[in-house]
Amino acid sequence: MTAPISAVILTYNEENNIKDCIDSVYGFAEEIFIVDSGSTDRTLTILAQYENIKVINHPFENYSQQRNWAISNLPFSTEWILNIDADHRLTPEFKQNVLQHFQIGISQDTNGFLASRKTMFMGKWIKYGGHYPTYHAVLFRKGFGQCEDKLYDQHFKVEGQAIKLKGDIIDLITESLSTFTLRHDKWSNLEAWEQFSQTNYNDRVIKGSLSTGNPIAQRRMLKNIYQKFPLFVRPFIYFFIRYFLRLGFLDGTRGLIFHFLQCFWFRFLIDAKIYELKQRQHEQSAD
Known part of the structure; x- marks a missing residue:
């Protein structure tokens, strides 16, 4: 079942990650936008295999500016925006919980959703050390969210109430x-x-x-x-x-x-x- 959301994924030479990322989003998000900053590997070739994915090239300055440019300039047709990275994977539990919220109806006071990342390192889930759960604002109403203007460790700010989702997003933090x-x-x-x-x-x-x-x-x-x-x-x-x-x-x-x-x-x-x-x-x- 498709959720009325637009997914935004930033890419640069993500040939090892992008297929699994897209597969976890494809058929769930109503539309998918890729903001690529000049990939020279097979990233764009892999993306061309999918229908109805919109690929936009935009020069990269830093993560904050790239994300906020996407939020402000992409032609979204939905009210809700999902922001993930190429090394993220949506879990079935995450998608099911999001769909449940849309089926029940989302209060006008709620402008965002928080989800925890499930960090995978060298093939192992890092469960302890205070590393799980760690919540991030990944989904918000258009016009009510933006990325912090920081060089590093940026988070999305949501204006208004944000509630926690039950499902996780898998974060593959390293290839080696x-x-x-x-x-x-x-x-x-x-x-x-x-x-x-x-x-x-x-x-x-x-x-x-x-x-x-x-x-x-x-x-x-x-x-x-x-x-x-x-x-x-x-x-x-x-x-x-x-x-x-x-x-x-x-x-x-x-x-x-x-x-x-x-x-x-x-x-x-x-x-x-x-x-x-x-x-x-x-x-x-x-x-």
């Missing part, structure tokens, strides 16, 4: 350890610069709050607290909490690899790059 480390090295540059420059985003980002029922705002508040700790100390604390207190060790050997790289190495790398930026600033001011 080499891909994982290369991506996180790139992302560490963005996160280090944002923390170093202390960019004031005002209303363009989700405000952190532990008192609200919004899990995205709660995670943002915890991140704000984390950033107040000293450089090079906070990665050790974060890893200890995630791996030991939040039971990340129960994820086994592949979980150890994931939690160490994601909770310690990545964040230590961010701190090292912040330190490097501060050293350069000091040297320039001394000249």
Whole structure:
């Protein structure tokens, strides 16, 4: 059964991911838009095998601007917009729950839906370490959602009430350890610069709050607290909490690899790059 939603998928050289992603959405979303930023592999060839998929090419600046361009410029024919990445897969439970909401009728006060991602790393579901469930705003009414204007760790902001869905979205976060480390090295540059420059985003980002029922705002508040700790100390604390207190060790050997790289190495790398930026600033001011 088809849901009255428009799916938006960003692509760039996603030949290894796009078919399974499309297959999980095809026949469920009323229309599918692909916003491609110049793929040179077989991504576009694979997409050409499907009927009624609209492929639009748009130059890539950053994820936030690409997503917001899509929201503002694509010719949606539905009231609801679903945003996923090429390495995401909609589960049958997710699709069934969305359809149930549309069949029952969605209140005008509800402008969005949150779904948890089910992270798969080296073929294993990372269930512990506080990594599941982690909710993201993936579906919202047209005109009531936008992506945060951030270089890294962007979330969709929904104006009005957003309710949790029961089904998950599978997130295949890496094809290989080499891909994982290369991506996180790139992302560490963005996160280090944002923390170093202390960019004031005002209303363009989700405000952190532990008192609200919004899990995205709660995670943002915890991140704000984390950033107040000293450089090079906070990665050790974060890893200890995630791996030991939040039971990340129960994820086994592949979980150890994931939690160490994601909770310690990545964040230590961010701190090292912040330190490097501060050293350069000091040297320039001394000249």
